Amino acid sequence: MPVSELKKSDASVPDNGRVVRHRLIDRIYHWVMAAAVFALMGTAFMPIFGIKFEWLTIHWVAGVVLAFCVLIHIVRAVIWQDRMSMVIDRTDFANGAKIVKRSFGQKVPSPIKAGKYNGLQKLYHLGVAFFMLAIIGTGLAMLSKIDTPFWKRNPYWLGDSDWGTIYTIHGFGAMFMVSMVMIHVYFALRPDEWHLTRSMFRGWMSGKEYKAHHDPARWPASDSK
Amino acid sequence: MELFRYSRSIYGGDGTLIGASWDLFGWFVAAAAAFIVVHAALKAFSGNSNLDSH
Numbered sequence: 593m594p595v596s597e598l599k600k601s602d603a604s605v606p607d608n609g610r611v612v613r614h615r616l617i618d619r620i621y622h623w624v625m626a627a628a629v630f631a632l633m634g635t636a637f638m639p640i641f642g643i644k645f646e647w648l649t650i651h652w653v654a655g656v657v658l659a660f661c662v663l664i665h666i667v668r669a670v671i672w673q674d675r676m677s678m679v680i681d682r683t684d685f686a687n688g689a690k691i692v693k694r695s696f697g698q699k700v701p702s703p704i705k706a707g708k709y710n711g712l713q714k715l716y717h718l719g720v721a722f723f724m725l726a727i728i729g730t731g732l733a734m735l736s737k738i739d740t741p742f743w744k745r746n747p748y749w750l751g752d753s754d755w756g757t758i759y760t761i762h763g764f765g766a767m768f769m770v771s772m773v774m775i776h777v778y779f780a781l782r783p784d785e786w787h788l789t790r791s792m793f794r795g796w797m798s799g800k801e802y803k804a805h806h807d808p809a810r811w812p813a814s815d816s817k
Numbered sequence: 818m819e820l821f822r823y824s825r826s827i828y829g830g831d832g833t834l835i836g837a838s839w840d841l842f843g844w845f846v847a848a849a850a851a852f853i854v855v856h857a858a859l860k861a862f863s864g865n866s867n868l869d870s871h
Contacts, residue, residue: 770846
């Protein structure tokens with residue numbers, strides 16, 4: 593049984609114990625979202641770069657799946673999860689300053705260990721959330737321009753210049769997401785981040801990994817949701 | 818390098834905005850690649866001790 597469910601003292605998590613980091617529903621969300629994002633990027637950019645195929649149906653279906661996943665994630669995060677674990681706080685700013693100073697050779701105390709997420713993870717999430725919502729919002733508007741089994745298209749809903757703005761936001765957001773996905777995969781593949789990558793597959797990290805990378809005061813193991 | 822794509826006007830004037838320029842795609846890829854290279858180099862030189870991760 594995971595240590596977090598045993599309600600043991602957070603500081604005394606045994607090295608070989610388990611601390612729940614991502615529950616099954618969150619892992620399913622992550623991997624469905626990942627599949628949808630790769631499908632969306634492939635169907636968006638491959639035709640642009642000359643690989644022609646019937647991309648539109650795959651693209652809009654993947655987009656609807658992504659929008660649905662994000663909606664569930666938002667509801668779950670707001671109601672059932674610890675929202676503050678993803679909010680950049682004063683300690684994150686102080687840690688950032690320490691990291692910069694240490695990078696330039698200054699002798700300053702070590703950064704305080706991370707909570708459930710560290711400062712850069714929170715910053716990454718903020719950026720992805722902003723652009724993802726922009727892409728989804730504009731993508732949902734674009735659905736009005738195509739026929740689907742559920743509705744008939746109405747391309748005259750907005751004027752040409754409005755559609756231009758919507759396509760521009762969608763396009764810049766999509767290219768930004770390519771950058772973000774590259775960076776995300778890079779970190780997931782780094783050996784010093786494998787404890788996080790593993791936890792997105794099996795849901796937990798070991799007590800040893802928890803104590804090495806996280807501050808129990810900022811992320812109590814018994815609070816894992 | 819163009820930032821935006823415009824429709825071509827049959828009257829010779831400026832067309833309507835139709836989206837972001839796909840010429841920028843390479844720049845977004847290059848920016849991410851540059852970040853990765855710089856981060857990996859800093860991590861390697863700093864002994865993995867003082868750089869936060871995403």
